[in-house]
Amino acid sequence: MNYILIGDSGHGKVIEDCIRANGHQVIAKLDDKYPSLFKMGSYMKGPITAIGNLLDVNTKVVISIGHNAIRKKIVERLQLKEELYGTVIHPSAIISPSSKIGYGTVVMPNVVVNADSLVDNHVILNTGCIVEHDCIAGNFVHISPSAVLTGGVIVQEGTQVGARTSINPTIQIGKWSMIGAGSTVIQNIPDHVTAVGVPAKIIKERGTFGD
Known part of the structure; x- marks a missing residue:
């Protein structure tokens, strides 16, 4: 399974470690601090609006932001179906x-x-x-x-x-x-x-x- 993280943050690094520990990978880190979509190493990075270009049936989304109110606002902004969100549990x-x-x-x-x-x-x-x-x-x-x-x-x-x-x-x-x-x-x-x-x-x- 591939994952897209919304929020390129320190909190996101810990989430990525949990994802990797389960044998999966992060393919993109999206954050509005990036003005456009680009490739950096093994990741795609870009603004949150780029998510539509990256989602497919083998990809899940996780909001990798520790601030609870911001996390809620991003969920409301994205309006994704609940099945597109991943649940990440460290082994x-x-x-x-x-x-x-x-x-x-x-x-x-x-x-x-x-x-x-x-x-x-x-x-x-x-x-x-x-x-x-x-x-x-x-x-x-x-x-x-x-x-x-x-x-x-x-x-x-x-x-x-x-x-x-x-x-x-x-x-x-x-x-x-x-x-x-x-x-x-x-x-x-x-x-x-x-x-x-x-x-x-x-x-x-x-x-x-x-x-």
């Missing part, structure tokens, strides 16, 4: 057979997703994070490296959980919020806020898409 990840991983989602090395969890579409499960049993990670969520969602946690659309954060069982975190790195979340967090600390406390209201 070192441990995924329960009773869990579900959505399209466009990337699961980095050493991630654990345990029983009956739902990881929705265009989610980033970053290196070494743990999603325990019966959790839900909504569309465009980013669970940062080494973060832990204990059992029954719900993280709603667009929220980012910072590196090494721990979220207590059955906690719910609203849409488009940010949980700062190293936090411990012991109570529910609403939509559109930033919360940090041990225990996590709200320090800032955020925009509609967490900007």
